[in-house]
Amino acid sequence: MAERIRIRRAPGTWVVRAGGAVIGETREALELSEGELPPVIYFPREDVAMAFLERSATVTNCPWKGEAAHYALHTKSGIIEDAAWSYEAPLEPVAAIAGYLAFYPEKATVEEL
Secondary structure (H helix, E strand, O other), X not given: OHHHEEEEEOOOOEEEEEOOEEEEEEOOOEEEEEOOOOOEEXXXXXXXXXXXXXXXXXXXXXXXXEEEEEEEEEEOOEEEEEEEEEOOOXXXXXXXXXXXXXXXXXXXXXXXX
């Protein structure tokens, strides 16, 4: 499956919004495509308002990417549980996503400006 994962720089400016606020904006996004799944945009941590994110107890494992830590998002509207995930020590074939966060589409809006 690792050969079916592609990571490329996502051209343009990308923004993530949740709870009525802009959580991040970047021109350095990565797009990860995995098989037939929809592509996922990953944001560099330095372009995300990390003060609004808190690591949760949720950890998932992907045999091709490794262990994913999850983050709750604190907004003025409340807490959005497990809104984001990060492969903090990804497996070698996807090492490019280390230090990046992705957001669940049902919990945050990610779009190109």
